[in-house]
Amino acid sequence: xxxxxxxxxxxxxxxxxxxxxxxxxxxxxxxxxxxxxxxxxxxxxxxxxxxxxxxxxxxxxxxxxxxxxxxxxxxxxxxxxxxxxxxxxxxxxxxxxxxxxxxxxxxxxxxxxxxxxxxxxxxxxxxxxxxxxxxxxxxxxxxxxxxxxxxxxxxxxxxxxxxxxxxxxxxxxxxxxxxxxxxxxxxxxxxxxxxxxxxxxxxxxxxxxxxxxxxxxxxxxxxxxxxxxxxxxxxxxxxxxxxxxxxxxxxxxxxxxxxxxxxxxxxxxxxxxxxxxxxxxxxxxxxxxxxxxxxxxxxxxxxxxxxxxxxxxxxxxxxxxxxxxxxxxxxxxxxxxxxxxxxxxxxxxxxxxxxxxxxxxxxxxxxxxxxxxxxxxxxxxxxxxxxxxxxxxxxxxxxxxxxxxxxxxxxxxxxxxxxxxxxxxxxxxxxxxxxxxxxxxxxxxxxxxxxxxxxxx
Numbered sequence: 001x002x003x004x005x006x007x008x009x010x011x012x013x014x015x016x017x018x019x020x021x022x023x024x025x026x027x028x029x030x031x032x033x034x035x036x037x038x039x040x041x042x043x044x045x046x047x048x049x050x051x052x053x054x055x056x057x058x059x060x061x062x063x064x065x066x067x068x069x070x071x072x073x074x075x076x077x078x079x080x081x082x083x084x085x086x087x088x089x090x091x092x093x094x095x096x097x098x099x100x101x102x103x104x105x106x107x108x109x110x111x112x113x114x115x116x117x118x119x120x121x122x123x124x125x126x127x128x129x130x131x132x133x134x135x136x137x138x139x140x141x142x143x144x145x146x147x148x149x150x151x152x153x154x155x156x157x158x159x160x161x162x163x164x165x166x167x168x169x170x171x172x173x174x175x176x177x178x179x180x181x182x183x184x185x186x187x188x189x190x191x192x193x194x195x196x197x198x199x200x201x202x203x204x205x206x207x208x209x210x211x212x213x214x215x216x217x218x219x220x221x222x223x224x225x226x227x228x229x230x231x232x233x234x235x236x237x238x239x240x241x242x243x244x245x246x247x248x249x250x251x252x253x254x255x256x257x258x259x260x261x262x263x264x265x266x267x268x269x270x271x272x273x274x275x276x277x278x279x280x281x282x283x284x285x286x287x288x289x290x291x292x293x294x295x296x297x298x299x300x301x302x303x304x305x306x307x308x309x310x311x312x313x314x315x316x317x318x319x320x321x322x323x324x325x326x327x328x329x330x331x332x333x334x335x336x337x338x339x340x341x342x343x344x345x346x347x348x349x350x351x352x353x354x355x356x357x358x359x360x361x362x363x364x365x366x367x368x369x370x371x372x373x374x375x376x377x378x379x380x381x382x383x384x385x386x387x388x389x390x391x392x393x394x395x396x397x398x399x400x401x402x403x404x405x406x407x408x409x410x411x412x413x414x415x416x417x418x419x420x421x422x423x424x425x426x427x428x429x430x431x432x433x434x435x436x437x438x439x440x441x442x443x444x445x446x447x448x449x450x451x452x453x454x455x456x457x
Contacts, residue, residue, distance in 0.1 A: 007191050018043065026047070031048075035063055057292075073398050082130065083133065084114055084132070084140065084148050091203055094234065101271075107333045108333065111147055127157070132165075142172040142175050146175050163176065163184055170220050184227070188244075192234075219251075228263075248262070260301065266308055291322060308348060325357075328354045359421075373396060399438075
């Protein structure tokens with residue numbers, strides 16, 4: 001496979017240069033076109049990234065909100081990361097886990113410790129976790145990951161485990177598939193080869209091409225839900241956003257399955273990092289524009305927001321097309337039981353716990369969701385894409401989000417969150433168009449009040 005054909009830097013630079021020439025009328029036409037919810041062309045996305053005018057930006061944000069509501073409804077999926085290890089053999093300048101950081105408190109969780117972390121996360125009300133670990137073949141190999149996934153499913157009330165892990169061989173990906181993971185997530189960090197080389201000084205992660213083709217091997221192994229993204233701030237965000245969209249198109253054209261999610265992490269300070277400043281800083285305004293462009297260009301894709309950002313900005317981004325967000329995150333192994341700041345991968349900004357985050361989501365008019373139904377009902381890969389691309393996925397999302405949020409309100413929420421949440425549930429129930437489905441959802445809500453759990457369509 002010629003990876004330069006997947007990500008052609010000459011083409012990307014030509015697109016970005018051409019995109020600088022546009023009229024206001026042309027931009028408004030692109031915005032209007034995006035509302036059809038079938039996406040926009042790469043050059044059109046590049047032109048939107050050039051927009052600085054606040055009036056036009058607001059129209060982009062309005063379009064992003066419209067698209068997200070049409071495809072996914074008002075739901076916001078909530079999850080928590082679970083770090084099993086911070087041991088790593090890579091020397092990535094931006095990361096606190098890098099091998100040359102001698103001051104980091106290193107730790108790899110035992111199976112029992114992984115279970116305890118998962119149980120603590122579940123006790124807060126979470127049903128989804130993102131399993132994360134450093135890249136050390138001696139301690140965090142495929143056997144460690146698979147054992148962690150299986151142990152969590154067997155011993156904690158967690159219903160979907162997504163995995164963010166190093167590139168693997170096809171055989172290793174098959175083992176991951178057999179463990180019944182949800183989404184396999186891998187970030188290229190930056191698609192710009194020279195910057196990638198500078199940032200990844202040594203270790204297996206220094207191999208740009210092996211990382212870029214990881215998703216191809218995952219698909220070959222049968223994993224059909226994947227997540228991609230870049231670490232915004234390592235290089236010019238316009239280049240990396242366009243490259244991400246090109247990678248997305250490549251996957252969609254070759255496998256008929258685009259990325260299930262795109263993450264938007266922005267470079268943050270890290271204990272022991274090898275960078276004293278962000279190489280290519282982007283403003284909050286830029287980040288909001290990135291979210292809007294992703295939503296308009298790949299409307300079927302979930303956009304993930306982490307706790308790297310401030311609570312004020314996260315609250316804004318909820319309204320701009322984000323569909324998944326972490327809450328109450330800890331970025332060190334064992335952090336939910338004992339939070340050691342000298343073991344973190346990076347500094348988090350939004351320290352709000354899950355209950356408070358649920359309240360904020362409701363107050364902004366959105367529906368918190370802990371749904372894991374598509375994964376277990378085999379609505380993944382092409383089946384999911386078919387529904388999402390034709391704006392039908394919300395027909396499942398809406399009732400399932402209602403049911404999972406109700407379960408949290410009954411079993412985990414504070415009294416204040418229960419009051420706000422119950423009002424939101426009544427509003428969201430009325431959005432279900434199918435009367436039979438609405439009545440069945442009401443019946444299942446009663447069953448949850450009587451103690452039943454894990455009801456879904």
